Amino acid sequence: xxxxxxxxxxxxxxxxxxxxxxxxxxxxxxxxxxxxxxxxxxxxxxxxxxxxxxxxxxxxxxxxxxxxxxxxxxxxxxxxxxxxxxxxxxxxxxxxxxxxxxxxxxxxxxxxxxxxxxxxxxxxxxxxxxxxxxxxxxxxxxxxxxxxxxxxxxxxxxxxxxxxxxxxxxxxxxxxxxxxxxxxxxxxxxxxxxxxxxxxxxxxxxxxxxxxxxxxxxxxxxxxxxxxxxxxxxxxxxxxxxxxxxxx
Amino acid sequence: xxxxxxxxxxxxxxxxxxxxxxxxxxxxxxxxxxxxxxxxxxxxxxxxxxxxxxxxxxxxxxxxxxxxxxxxxxxxxxxxxxxxxxxxxxxxxxxxxxxxxxxxxxxxxxxxxxxxxxxxxxxxxxxxxxxxxxxxxxxxxxxxxxxxxxxxxxxxxxxxxxxxxxxxxxxxxxxxxxxxxxxxxxxxxxxxxxxxxxxxxxxxxxxxxxxxxxxxxxxxxxxxxxxxxxxxxxxxxxxxxxxxxxxxxxxxxxxxxxxxxxxxxxxxxxxxxxxxxxxxxxxxxxxxxxxxxxxxxxxxxxxxxxxxxxxxxxxxxxxxxxxxxxxxxxxxxxxxxxxxxxxxxxxxxxxxxxxxxxxxxxxxxxxxxxxxxxxxxxxxxxxxxxxxxxxxxxxxxxxxxxxxxxxxxxxxxxxxxxxxxxxxxxxxxxxxxxxxxxxxxxxxxxxxxxxxxxxxxxxxxxxxxxxxxxxxxxxxxxxxxxxxxxxxxxxxxxxxxxxxxxxxxxxxxxxxxxxxxxxxxxxxxxxxxxxxxxxxxxxxxxxxxxxxxxxxxxxxxxxxxxxxxxxxxxxxxxxxxxxxxxxxxxxxxxxxxxxxxxxxxxxxxxxxxxxxxxxxxxxxxxxxxxxxxxxxxxxxxxxxxxxxxxxxxxxxxxxxx
Numbered sequence: 001x002x003x004x005x006x007x008x009x010x011x012x013x014x015x016x017x018x019x020x021x022x023x024x025x026x027x028x029x030x031x032x033x034x035x036x037x038x039x040x041x042x043x044x045x046x047x048x049x050x051x052x053x054x055x056x057x058x059x060x061x062x063x064x065x066x067x068x069x070x071x072x073x074x075x076x077x078x079x080x081x082x083x084x085x086x087x088x089x090x091x092x093x094x095x096x097x098x099x100x101x102x103x104x105x106x107x108x109x110x111x112x113x114x115x116x117x118x119x120x121x122x123x124x125x126x127x128x129x130x131x132x133x134x135x136x137x138x139x140x141x142x143x144x145x146x147x148x149x150x151x152x153x154x155x156x157x158x159x160x161x162x163x164x165x166x167x168x169x170x171x172x173x174x175x176x177x178x179x180x181x182x183x184x185x186x187x188x189x190x191x192x193x194x195x196x197x198x199x200x201x202x203x204x205x206x207x208x209x210x211x212x213x214x215x216x217x218x219x220x221x222x223x224x225x226x227x228x229x230x231x232x233x234x235x236x237x238x239x240x241x242x243x244x245x246x247x248x
Numbered sequence: 249x250x251x252x253x254x255x256x257x258x259x260x261x262x263x264x265x266x267x268x269x270x271x272x273x274x275x276x277x278x279x280x281x282x283x284x285x286x287x288x289x290x291x292x293x294x295x296x297x298x299x300x301x302x303x304x305x306x307x308x309x310x311x312x313x314x315x316x317x318x319x320x321x322x323x324x325x326x327x328x329x330x331x332x333x334x335x336x337x338x339x340x341x342x343x344x345x346x347x348x349x350x351x352x353x354x355x356x357x358x359x360x361x362x363x364x365x366x367x368x369x370x371x372x373x374x375x376x377x378x379x380x381x382x383x384x385x386x387x388x389x390x391x392x393x394x395x396x397x398x399x400x401x402x403x404x405x406x407x408x409x410x411x412x413x414x415x416x417x418x419x420x421x422x423x424x425x426x427x428x429x430x431x432x433x434x435x436x437x438x439x440x441x442x443x444x445x446x447x448x449x450x451x452x453x454x455x456x457x458x459x460x461x462x463x464x465x466x467x468x469x470x471x472x473x474x475x476x477x478x479x480x481x482x483x484x485x486x487x488x489x490x491x492x493x494x495x496x497x498x499x500x501x502x503x504x505x506x507x508x509x510x511x512x513x514x515x516x517x518x519x520x521x522x523x524x525x526x527x528x529x530x531x532x533x534x535x536x537x538x539x540x541x542x543x544x545x546x547x548x549x550x551x552x553x554x555x556x557x558x559x560x561x562x563x564x565x566x567x568x569x570x571x572x573x574x575x576x577x578x579x580x581x582x583x584x585x586x587x588x589x590x591x592x593x594x595x596x597x598x599x600x601x602x603x604x605x606x607x608x609x610x611x612x613x614x615x616x617x618x619x620x621x622x623x624x625x626x627x628x629x630x631x632x633x634x635x636x637x638x639x640x641x642x643x644x645x646x647x648x649x650x651x652x653x654x655x656x657x658x659x660x661x662x663x664x665x666x667x668x669x670x671x672x673x674x675x676x677x678x679x680x681x682x683x684x685x686x687x688x689x690x691x692x693x694x695x696x697x698x699x700x701x702x703x704x705x706x707x708x709x710x711x712x713x714x715x716x717x718x719x720x721x722x723x724x725x726x727x728x729x730x731x732x733x734x735x736x737x738x739x740x741x742x743x744x745x746x747x748x749x750x751x752x753x754x755x756x757x758x759x760x761x762x763x764x765x766x767x768x769x770x771x772x773x774x775x776x777x778x779x780x781x782x783x784x785x786x787x788x789x790x791x792x793x794x795x796x797x798x799x800x801x802x803x804x805x806x807x808x809x810x811x812x813x814x815x816x817x818x819x820x821x822x823x824x825x826x827x828x829x830x831x832x833x834x835x836x837x838x839x840x841x842x843x844x845x846x847x848x849x850x851x852x853x854x855x856x857x858x859x860x861x862x863x864x865x866x867x868x869x870x871x872x873x874x875x876x877x878x879x880x881x882x883x884x885x886x887x888x889x890x891x892x893x894x895x896x897x898x899x900x901x902x903x904x905x
Contacts, residue, residue: 012817012818028521028523029654030520030521030523030653030654031521031523032525032652034525035523035524038523038525038768039523042766042768042769044812045766045810045812045821046810048812049812050812050813051812051820051821053818055313057312057317057319057486057487058317058319058321058322058486058487059486059487059525059526059528060322060484060526060528060529060648061648062321062408062410062411063312063319063321063322063486064314064316064317065312065313065317078651080647081651085648085651085652086651087651087654089654110457110818111817111818114818116313117313117314118313118314118434120314121314121315121316121422121425121432121434124418124419124422125422125423125425125426126426128419128422129377129378129419129420129422129423130376130377130378130419131423132373132376132420133298133301134294134297134298134301134373134420134717134718134721135369135373135717135718136376137369137372137373137375137376138372139372140331140371140372140374140375140381140389141331141333141389143375144386144387144388145383145387146387147383147384147385150380150381150383150387151383153378153380154380154382154405154412157380157405157412157415158408158411160411161314161316184378184380185378188378188380190375190376190377190378191378
C-alpha cells in the first residue's frame with residue numbers, strides 16, 4: 001500500500017506546531033500502525049531529518065503510553081484498540097491519514113505527538129489508593145467479595161491511563177479516568193473507609209489540573225480502548241453527592 | 249568463591265531467624281537516610297512504597313512518562329502463592345520444590361524457600377490494596393494451573409494480572425508521593441552509579457525532556473530496572489526495556505550472574521515480516537485448554553481444519569504424557585523448535601506450530617449443554633456454548649491475536665512460536681539482595697537470584713513483589729544501621745563530578761559520530777546474531793563466532809551510528825543509542841557465559857550436552873555453580889563462582905514424562 005501521512009510536528013512546548021505531509025510506500029497489511037512510524041522514522045534519519053517523536057512502550061495495548069489521534073479519533077478507527085494494536089488492515093491503498101497528539105490544556109505537548117500526562121498521576125495521588133501499609137493485611141480470603149462487585153471493580157480497574165477519554169472529549173474532561181478509579185475502590189469493601197474523601201479530593205484535583213467538566217456526551221466511552229463504561233461516571237457523581245451531603 | 253551470606257540453620261527457620269536478629273534502624277534515624285530506587289515496576293514500586301512507609305526518604309526514577317507504565321504491567325497469566333486455598337496438597341515446601349526443580353537446580357535453596365514463604369503475604373497485601381483478583385461465586389479467590397506444577401496455586405485477574413498488581417503497587421507509591429515521602433522523577437534515565445570509597449552513593453540521571461544531566465545522592469541505591477531480553481531486538485519486552493542501569497552498575501564493580509540464562513517463551517505470535525518491532529506473548533494459561541500440534545506429514549500445506557485428527561502429531565502429549573501441554577517453558581520451546589527444524593512447521597514462514605482450542609470448545613460446550621439439561625444439543629449448539637466459555641476465560645487474548653494476525657482463533661488454531669521473554673540472569677546478589685558493591689541492591693528481574701536456569705510461569709510477579717514488599721524492607725536496615733553517621737555527600741564531591749563527566753563524554757561521543765546507520769540498524773544486527781547463535785540452542789562453534797561478530801559490530805557502531813538532533817532536547821534516538829551501546833557489550837558477555845557453561849540446563853541448551861532423547865543434560869559435577877562475572881575493562885571479564893549446594897532437594901534428571 002501507498003499512504004499519505006499528515007503528521008503534527010512541534011519542536012517543543014513553546015514553539016508553534018504545523019502539519020507535515022509524508023508519503024510512505026510498501027506498507028503491508030500485517031504492519032502495526034506504529035511500525036509504519038518506525039519505517040518512516042528510519043527513512044527520516046537516513047535523510048538527515050528529524051524523526052517524529054511519539055510515545056510507545058509495551059506495544060501490546062496495556063501500558064497506556066501510545067497516544068495518537070488518528071483521523072479525528074483517539075487511537076484510530078478500531079473499537080477498543082490502542083494505537084499500537086491498530087494494524088494496517090484497517091486502511092486501503094491511497095488513503096490519507098491525519099495524525100495529531102492528544103489535545104488538551106492539561107496535556108501540554110512535549111514534542112510532536114508526545115504529551116505530558118503527569119496530571120493523571122497527580123489525580124491518583126489525591127486519593128486513588130487504599131491506605132494500607134505493607135504487612136498490615138489480613139488473610140486474603142477473610143474478605144469475601146460478591147463476584148458481581150469483584151467483576152465490576154475489575155472492569156473499572158482495566159483503565160490503562162492513556163488519556164484517550166480526555167482527547168476524545170470536547171471539554172477535555174478527565175471524568176472517565178477519575179471515575180474508573182473511584183468506582184473500582186468504591187465497589188470493594190477495602191475501599192470503603194476512605195470513599196468520601198477519595199471522591200471529593202480526586203475531583204478537586206481533576207479541576208485544579210485544568211480538565212473540563214463532563215456534559216455526558218459519551219465520547220470518552222466510545223473511544224476508550226479498554227471499554228470503560230460511562231456508568232462509572234454516574235457512580236462517581238453519586239459518590240461525590242453522598243460525600244458532599246454527609247460531610248461535616 | 250563468592251559468599252551469598254545464607255543464614256545458618258534449618259531451611260524452614262533461616263528467614264524468620266534472620267528477621268528477628270537483623271539490625272534495626274529507629275524511626276527518627278530512618279528520616280535521615282535517603283534511598284534511590286531505579287525503575288517502578290513491581291519490584292521498584294513495591295520497594296519504594298514500602299521503604300517510604302517505614303520512614304526512609306526515597307527518590308524513585310522511571311524512564312516512562314509515568315511509573316504506571318513499567319513493563320510488569322504486561323504480565324498476563326498470574327502470580328503463584330502457596331495458599332493451598334484449593335485444598336489440593338499445596339504448601340510452602342511444594343512451591344519451593346517446584347521452583348528449584350523448575351529452575352533445573354541452578355538456584356539457591358535458601359532464597360527460593362524464602363520466596364515461597366512470603367508468597368502468601370503478597371496475595372494478602374494485594375487484596376488489601378484493592379487488587380481485583382478473579383473470584384468464585386462464593387466470593388473467595390479463584391486459582392488456575394500453570395506449567396511445571398500439578399496444583400492450582402496461580403492467582404489471576406483475567407489476562408491482566410501484571411497490570412492489576414502493578415497498579416496496586418503504583419497506587420501505594422502515589423500515596424507516598426502525596427505524603428512527601430517519595431520524590432518521583434518521571435522521564436528520567438539513570439546513566440551511571442556514583443561510588444565513594446567503594447560504596448554506592450548516588451547516581452547520574454538524564455532528564456529525558458530537557459536533556460540535562462542531574463546528580464542525586466543516596467545512602468543506598470536499589471536497581472529495579474528489569475531484564476535484558478531486548479538484547480535480542482525482538483522479544484516480548486517493551487520497546488524501552490533495557491540493561492543500561494544494571495550494565496553501568498556492572499562496570500562500576502557489580503558482578504553479573506548467569507548472563508546466558510534467558511527464557512524463551514513457547515507461546516508467542518510468530519514474526520510476520522522485516523518490519524516487526526516486537527513480539528507478543530499469548531499467556532501460558534492458554535496451555536490449560538489449548539492443545540499443541542503439527543501435521544504428521546512434512547511440508548503439509550493444507551489448512552489446519554482440513555487436517556484430520558489421525559494426521560496430527562500432538563507432540564507434547566506424545567513426549568511428555570505426565571505433564572502434556574503443561575510442561576515447563578524451556579521444554580515446550582525446545583520441542584517446538586525441534587518440530588519446525590525437522591520440517592513440520594506450519595504457516596507461511598513454516599516457523600510456527602498450532603495451539604488448538606477446538607477440543608476445549610467441544611468439551612466446555614457439552615458441559616454447558618449438560619448444565620441446561622439439553623442432552624440432544626446438536627454440534628453447532630455445543631460449539632456455540634463452548635465458544636462462550638472459552639471467550640470468558642481467554643477473550644482478551646483471542647481478541648489480541650485476531651487484531652495482530654487477522655485470523656479468528658475461535659475458528660482456526662492459533663499459530664505460535666517461541667520468543668525471548670525473560671532473563672533469569674542479572675546482577676549477582678547475596679541473600680540480602682546486595683550486589684558486590686556495598687549499598688547497591690538489585691531486585692526483581694534485574695537480579696539473578698531465584699529462578700535458576702528456567703523460571704516457572706507466574707513466578708516473576710511473585711519474585712518482584714517478594715523482593716520489594718517483604719525482603720528489602722528488612723535487609724536494607726542491616727546495611728543502613730551502620731550508615732547513620734554518613735551525612736549526605738555534597739553533589740560537588742569529586743566522585744559526582746568525575747562520574748558526570750564520564751556520562752557527558754559518552755553522550756558527546758555518540759552525538760559526534762554522525763555516521764551512516766540508524767541505531768535500529770545495529771540493534772537488529774545484534775539481535776540476529778544473538779538469536780541465531782545464543783538463542784534456543786547453542787554450540788561452541790556458534791558462540792565463538794558470535795563473540796567475534798559482536799565485537800566487530802560494536803566497533804562499527806562506535807564509528808558509524810547516526811543520531812539525529814541534539815543532546816539538549818527530547819531525543820528518543822539518543823536514548824536508544826545509549827541502550828544499544830550497552831547491549832553490544834552485554835551480548836558478548838552472554839556468549840562468553842554460554843560458552844563456559846558446557847552443560848545444558850533449563851533455558852540454556854548446549855547441543856553438545858543432551859540425552860539420547862534430546863533432553864537437556866546437566867553436568868552437576870562441574871557446573872553446579874552460579875557464574876558471576878567481574879568487569880575488567882572493555883571486552884574483558886573474570887569469572888567468579890558461587891558453589892550451589894542442595895541439602896533438601898537432590899538434583900536429578902528433570903523429568904516431565
